[in-house]
Amino acid sequence: MSPGHRWYLAGAFLSSLVSCTNAFYLPGAAPHDYHEGETVKVFVNALTPMLAASDNAKIFHFCEPDGGPKSEPESLGSILFGDRIFNSPYNVSMMRDNTTCHVLCRQDVPADDAKFINDRIREDYALNWLVDGLPAAEMKVDTKNGDVFFDMGFNLGDDEGAYAEMPALNNHYDIVFKYHEPQPGSDVYRIVGVLVWPASIGGNQDSDTNCDTSEDNKFILNEETSNRVRYTYRVTWSESDTPWATRWDNYLHIFDPRIHWFSLVNSVVIVVFLCVMVSMILLRTVSKDISRYNAIDLSEEVQEDWGWKLVHGEVFRTPQHPMVLSVLVGNGAQLAAMVGVTLGSSGAFVSCIN
Ligand SMILES: *[C@@H]1O[C@H](CO)[C@@H](O)[C@H](O)[C@H]1NC(C)=O
Numbered sequence: 211m212s213p214g215h216r217w218y219l220a221g222a223f224l225s226s227l228v229s230c231t232n233a234f235y236l237p238g239a240a241p242h243d244y245h246e247g248e249t250v251k252v253f254v255n256a257l258t259p260m261l262a263a264s265d266n267a268k269i270f271h272f273c274e275p276d277g278g279p280k281s282e283p284e285s286l287g288s289i290l291f292g293d294r295i296f297n298s299p300y301n302v303s304m305m306r307d308n309t310t311c312h313v314l315c316r317q318d319v320p321a322d323d324a325k326f327i328n329d330r331i332r333e334d335y336a337l338n339w340l341v342d343g344l345p346a347a348e349m350k351v352d353t354k355n356g357d358v359f360f361d362m363g364f365n366l367g368d369d370e371g372a373y374a375e376m377p378a379l380n381n382h383y384d385i386v387f388k389y390h391e392p393q394p395g396s397d398v399y400r401i402v403g404v405l406v407w408p409a410s411i412g413g414n415q416d417s418d419t420n421c422d423t424s425e426d427n428k429f430i431l432n433e434e435t436s437n438r439v440r441y442t443y444r445v446t447w448s449e450s451d452t453p454w455a456t457r458w459d460n461y462l463h464i465f466d467p468r469i470h471w472f473s474l475v476n477s478v479v480i481v482v483f484l485c486v487m488v489s490m491i492l493l494r495t496v497s498k499d500i501s502r503y504n505a506i507d508l509s510e511e512v513q514e515d516w517g518w519k520l521v522h523g524e525v526f527r528t529p530q531h532p533m534v535l536s537v538l539v540g541n542g543a544q545l546a547a548m549v550g551v552t553l554g555s556s557g558a559f560v561s562c563i564n
């Protein structure tokens with residue numbers, strides 16, 4: 211069994227332990243091949259900064275799927291990160307409905323809840339969605355070097371400029387799915403990016419489908435009366451050259467790729483200091499032993515071993531559980547080698563980009 215296999219099995223075992231449901235999947239373990247018309251599931255996650263979706267979902271009055279939101283099985287990693295993943299009412303089919311405007315639902319927001327939502331917008335809360343294991347992101351540009359990157363999550367509303375007093379609620383989502391065809395013409399598509407441009411559309415919320423976003427017609431929740439909100443969305447399928455294997459590269463953006471010399475030197479000094487301390491202690495113990503052995507009277511017949519000399523008896527003794535020992539040693543060697551290689555190559559990488 212290859213080491214990769216072992217990790218895979220360990221992961222599968224852990225996730226089956228944790229989710230204990232009939233279906234588990236390891237996100238990102240294997241590409242999902244979509245065919246034209248296949249349903250693409252959009253999951254919703256907790257808002258960040260953290261606000262558990264289940265406790266507060268009712269106050270936000272977001273659109274809910276038929277029968278209420280259902281919790282989705284999660285991986286161990288996402289449980290540790292505090293994700294709360296639920297299904298959503300978005301009806302997305304692969305390569306279908308390109309740029310069609312849909313009304314998701316209309317909701318009534320009472321005055322109290324409007325105040326709650328506006329406060330969350332002022333606190334810059336962001337929505338998080340998951341599609342095929344990828345987080346929905348906003349496309350941003352690093353002002354320092356002009357790099358384009360994907361910033362996970364997108365804003366609940368807009369409280370900049372003219373909307374600082376009364377923030378605008380984003381009630382429209384322009385969703386761009388970036389897809390890649392491994393073999394052109396084979397009806398196999400893979401999702402390699404999910405971008406969302408949230409927008410706010412004001413006007414009569416009971417009127418027909420309207421996805422025209424304009425800067426001076428935003429939707430503002432009135433904190434005095436009950437409000438009617440229309441949630442709309444529009445899906446665009448956009449071809450991308452990014453293969454599935456490197457789809458995460460856009461998300462993993464390093465803002466300031468400089469070596470942090472100070473912390474590097476700091477750690478090196480601590481490591482050297484600890485090494486010196488331990489070797490001093492060892493040296494003192496051994497030299498104390500040696501001087502004690504040198505001092506004993508050679509005429510004495512029977513001598514008890516003590517100190518470091520006792521070790522020679524232990525080294526050649528067969529361990530009680532040789533199998534456990536060899537497994538531990540083998541795994542430890544693999545981990546150590548892995549850490550070494552990872553540190554070595556990331557070090558090489560960092561010195562390359564500088
Ligand atoms: C989802 O959209 C498809 C068309 O793309 C439509 O045929 C289907 O009825 C829709 N399903 C729901 C639940 O609205």
Ligand SMILES: *[C@@H]1O[C@H](CO)[C@@H](O)[C@H](O)[C@H]1NC(C)=O
Nearest residue numbers: 305306308309446447448449
């Ligand atoms: C969807 O529409 C956009 C904009 O009109 C276009 O660029 C894109 O190629 C279309 N995608 C498909 C799959 O037709």
